[in-house]
Amino acid sequence: MPLGALTGGLVGQCAGRSTFSLREDNLWAHHLIEEARMWEYEHSVETTVTPEAIWRLWADVENWGAWNAEIEKIEIDGPFGKGARITMTPPGDDPVELRVTEAVEGELFVDEARFGDLLLRTLHRIDPVGRDRVRVVYRMEITGAGADEAGPQIGPGITADWPDTMAALIELARR
Incomplete structure (x- = not known):
């Protein structure tokens, strides 16, 4: 499952790119992103x-x-x-x-x-x-x-x- 789907669309990613964006108030998404970099x-x-x-x-x-x-x-x-x-x-x-x-x-x-x-x-x-x-x-x-x-x-x-x-x-x- 794509990372964006797991985080409700909070994360943007594309091949060869490792930068992410998310809402500051969503600690769960932040934790998930830290695990999935x-x-x-x-x-x-x-x-x-x-x-x-x-x-x-x-x-x-x-x-x-x-x-x-x-x-x-x-x-x-x-x-x-x-x-x-x-x-x-x-x-x-x-x-x-x-x-x-x-x-x-x-x-x-x-x-x-x-x-x-x-x-x-x-x-x-x-x-x-x-x-x-x-x-x-x-x-x-x-x-x-x-x-x-x-x-x-x-x-x-x-x-x-x-x-x-x-x-x-x-x-x-x-x-």
């Missing part, structure tokens, strides 16, 4: 590529570098699915530990990374949009203490390559 970003692409072709590439973690230029090295600790741990090293950077928290074959997977009090949650989803068409969606949510400040600082750098990465994923899935 986040930074979010979503990018999607429509395609005729089959969900199975996209899923095959997602599940083949050790070859993510073939379609994601921001991966220098990647390892997974077992089969791709809920509970799997992935170590991903961006070029010239330290390794990032990811945990797959949800995986539904042919539909979606969610990975999470923790950095202190921050939780970076990325949803990768395939939505049917019509006959022989799907929408591939990537959505990042950064939550936790300081997310309203840290999110706008780190989020855009993390998600900047998503349009190119998703285009490469779709192109490889067509083959």
Whole structure:
């Protein structure tokens, strides 16, 4: 349920923005907002590529570098699915530990990374949009203490390559 619906419309939010407005006299809404501060970003692409072709590439973690230029090295600790741990090293950077928290074959997977009090949650989803068409969606949510400040600082750098990465994923899935 959207945050605005939970607070009776007192809260305004949009993707990539972490500022909120509320009536000063509503302490309940203020408490809810303090608990729900986040930074979010979503990018999607429509395609005729089959969900199975996209899923095959997602599940083949050790070859993510073939379609994601921001991966220098990647390892997974077992089969791709809920509970799997992935170590991903961006070029010239330290390794990032990811945990797959949800995986539904042919539909979606969610990975999470923790950095202190921050939780970076990325949803990768395939939505049917019509006959022989799907929408591939990537959505990042950064939550936790300081997310309203840290999110706008780190989020855009993390998600900047998503349009190119998703285009490469779709192109490889067509083959």
